[in-house]
Amino acid sequence: MTLHIFSQLVLNWYHLNGRKNLPWQRDKTLYRVWISEIMLQQTQVKTVIPYFKKFISKFPNLNSLNNGTLNEILYLWSGLGYYKRAKNIYETAKIIKNKFNGKFPKNILDLVKLPGIGKSTAGAILSFTLNYFFSILDGNVKRILIRYYGISECLKNTKTEKKLWNLIENITPIHNTGAFNQGIIDIGALICTSKIPKCNICPLNTKCIAYKEKEWKKYSFQKNTIKKIKKKYWFVIIYFQNTIWMQKNTIKNIWNNLFYFPSFEKKNDAIQWMKKNQINVKNIKEMNSFCHEFSHFTMYANPILIKLFFKHNCFNTKKQGIWYNLNKPQKIGLPKLVEKILKLLI
Incomplete structure (x- = not known):
């Protein structure tokens, strides 16, 4: 399967089955997508939705957020976990106010310097909002690439991380980048799940090594887990x-x-x-x-x-x-x- 076919299959699936009506996908702005992406770090969509709605109701834009206190942000965050994310939001808002005159930066080099925004999160913000040509590499995308290409080496290896970035950047289409990024995330979240993936309905199953070998567990994030x-x-x-x-x-x-x-x-x-x-x-x-x-x-x-x-x-x-x-x-x-x-x- 050529890289073009891979991305086209993802896009075709997304147009028919992808999620297009999530709260942060409506009235889309850089600010709203940023808040959603920070909340979605290590947290499922269904958990995030009520927290996002509550947060946006209180802080609908950067100006209102800058008028809020860290205690107010943490109050809205209570129960969502990974509380450093809330502090990162608070600190990022202050930086944008002081360094960027209160306007959300559109340059990826500026974005990745902000607290809590790495390369993948920055790519998601810019591609989802402005359709800029940037790839993303969250847990869902990693899982698809690992299974599709049969990557079995240590997942926390820097070399493997670099390999995954090279793969996704070659696959990501220049046009319809935002739709492709959302599509591959949705396939990972809804089909190529961490437990019992729905391989029989996956649009990528014809060339997927894990599917061919009937060994999806072999290519899994669950390996080398540390006992709590x-x-x-x-x-x-x-x-x-x-x-x-x-x-x-x-x-x-x-x-x-x-x-x-x-x-x-x-x-x-x-x-x-x-x-x-x-x-x-x-x-x-x-x-x-x-x-x-x-x-x-x-x-x-x-x-x-x-x-x-x-x-x-x-x-x-x-x-x-x-x-x-x-x-x-x-x-x-x-x-x-x-x-x-x-x-x-x-």
């Missing part, structure tokens, strides 16, 4: 008159810039912390523990509830913390795990 480590955390839920004490995470790890409960890797450390802050540990109530999954580890959460009869001086808003009101919740970024625990309290 397990971590235990104890969370101290300090309750006072329908408010919960939460602190802001300023350390660069999970939940950066989000609010959560005081946490400890050892139960004894949690007990000692409460004693140090003059909390009567005899009144604590251990809630049901539960498992919470992250991309790289599994957390076993153990919430400890303590009800105060008066506010201790050690809990004040000057120490990067707030009293979160359960009746009138503040608009702040909360991890999904925190939301799970809060639901148990209401």
